[in-house]
Amino acid sequence: xxxxxxxxxxxxxxxxxxxxxxxxxxxxxxxxxxxxxxxxxxxxxxxxxxxxxxxxxxxxxxxxxxxxxxxxxxxxxxxxxxxxxxxxxxxxxxxxxxxxxxxxxxxxxxxxxxxxxxxxxxxxxxxxxxxxxxxxxxxxxxxxxxxxxxxxxxxxxxxxxxxxxxxxxxxxxxxxxxxxxxxxxxxxxxxxxxxxxxxxxxxxxxxxxxxxxxxxxxxxxxxxxxxxxxxxxxxxxxxxxxxxxxxxxxxxxxxxxxxxxxxxxxxxxxxxxxxxxxxxxxxxxxxxxxxxxxxxxxxxxxxxxxxxxxxxxxxxxxxxxxxxxxxxxxxxxxxxxxxxxxxxxxxxxxxxxxxxxxxxxxxxxxxxxxxxxxxxxxxxxxxxxxxxxxxx
Numbered sequence: 001x002x003x004x005x006x007x008x009x010x011x012x013x014x015x016x017x018x019x020x021x022x023x024x025x026x027x028x029x030x031x032x033x034x035x036x037x038x039x040x041x042x043x044x045x046x047x048x049x050x051x052x053x054x055x056x057x058x059x060x061x062x063x064x065x066x067x068x069x070x071x072x073x074x075x076x077x078x079x080x081x082x083x084x085x086x087x088x089x090x091x092x093x094x095x096x097x098x099x100x101x102x103x104x105x106x107x108x109x110x111x112x113x114x115x116x117x118x119x120x121x122x123x124x125x126x127x128x129x130x131x132x133x134x135x136x137x138x139x140x141x142x143x144x145x146x147x148x149x150x151x152x153x154x155x156x157x158x159x160x161x162x163x164x165x166x167x168x169x170x171x172x173x174x175x176x177x178x179x180x181x182x183x184x185x186x187x188x189x190x191x192x193x194x195x196x197x198x199x200x201x202x203x204x205x206x207x208x209x210x211x212x213x214x215x216x217x218x219x220x221x222x223x224x225x226x227x228x229x230x231x232x233x234x235x236x237x238x239x240x241x242x243x244x245x246x247x248x249x250x251x252x253x254x255x256x257x258x259x260x261x262x263x264x265x266x267x268x269x270x271x272x273x274x275x276x277x278x279x280x281x282x283x284x285x286x287x288x289x290x291x292x293x294x295x296x297x298x299x300x301x302x303x304x305x306x307x308x309x310x311x312x313x314x315x316x317x318x319x320x321x322x323x324x325x326x327x328x329x330x331x332x333x334x335x336x337x338x339x340x341x342x343x344x345x346x347x348x349x350x351x352x353x354x355x356x357x358x359x360x361x362x363x364x365x366x367x368x369x370x371x372x373x374x375x376x377x378x379x380x381x382x383x384x385x386x387x388x389x390x391x392x
Contacts, residue, residue, distance in 0.1 A: 006166040028089035070101035078105035095138025100149035139249040140191035142256035144173035159279035177246040190286030192232035197289040198255035205264035206376030233342040269374030276365035290345035
């Protein structure tokens with residue numbers, strides 16, 4: 001088994017971890033704060049960070065209003081600020097969307113070309129960026145702990161993933177669960193669904209399950225999935241519980257970390273389909289995944305029965321007594337559906353107003369000009385159409 005791995009991010013986890021910001025900003029002079037629609041101000045985190053920066057005599061500039069599905073226009077705006085103001089530290093305060101956008105700004109500020117064209121061409125070989133730090137306020141994507149970033153172009157109705165390895169890793173990330181306690185119900189539900197999807201997509205990797213290394217990785221992934229399946233429903237019914245927030249924050253940071261994904265890679269067809277949905281309809285990423293993933297499982301069950309049987313038994317505790325493999329696999333899928341129902345995730349794409357008339361467009365965008373998506377169980381256009389149609 002061959003793989004490459006790098007994670008240079010300094011991760012500060014737990015209560016009071018904001019104190020580490022003072023040391024991380026020591027060498028910076030001009031700091032760009034990036035954030036979303038202003039919830040960081042309501043919760044007091046903005047003032048807390050600004051106070052630290054001002055007391056340490058930093059020049060502070062801001063880019064606000066970054067959308068949940070961040071658009072390339074925010075990247076261009078951020079790059080313009082960085083170049084004009086000689087920014088030497090970007091501090092992203094928010095969830096995955098703000099962090100993703102800030103990653104591309106940090107890299108694009110050291111590049112003279114058009115970042116969108118580079119992303120469309122999958123040219124991820126840039127090696128420089130402005131120093132980037134993150135303060136997490138929404139546990140979901142693991143963007144604070146990896147080099148991936150997703151960006152949209154509303155004019156082209158495209159949503160694309162990026163993989164500037166390893167330069168897009170944040171230099172440091174501050175993870176204090178108290179900054180997520182004020183997160184409302186809907187984004188909390190979407191975050192829990194997103195975490196479960198990241199772990200499941202990695203788990204469905206198609207590698208030789210008899211390989212000793214794969215067995216170790218599978219066991220860890222199963223433990224992490226059981227963690228989110230257990231604590232996720234508890235959190236959505238007790239949003240202010242700091243212990244649940246802390247556990248979910250830990251699971252999120254591992255959900256799409258490169259530590260596990262680089263060993264077995266994963267399937268990722270569900271993400272390709274959801275990116276198409278978000279590009280066209282601007283829906284919440286976690287919500288779209290919550291609808292698509294169990295329907296994807298239904299489709300692949302006859303083709304990849306052993307892995308779904310493994311999921312059913314090892315994660316959801318399904319009994320194998322007197323049952324066929326496909327019956328066990330199906331019970332596992334229904335157990336996963338119950339978990340999604342327990343957290344209050346949407347069950348159909350109709351919840352977001354998506355209609356059958358748009359299916360062909362969604363299929364085309366999901367395939368992205370290729371003939372198939374997915375690594376463990378490759379899907380052609382007909383398969384993608386069947387899954388999306390079943391999700392309506």
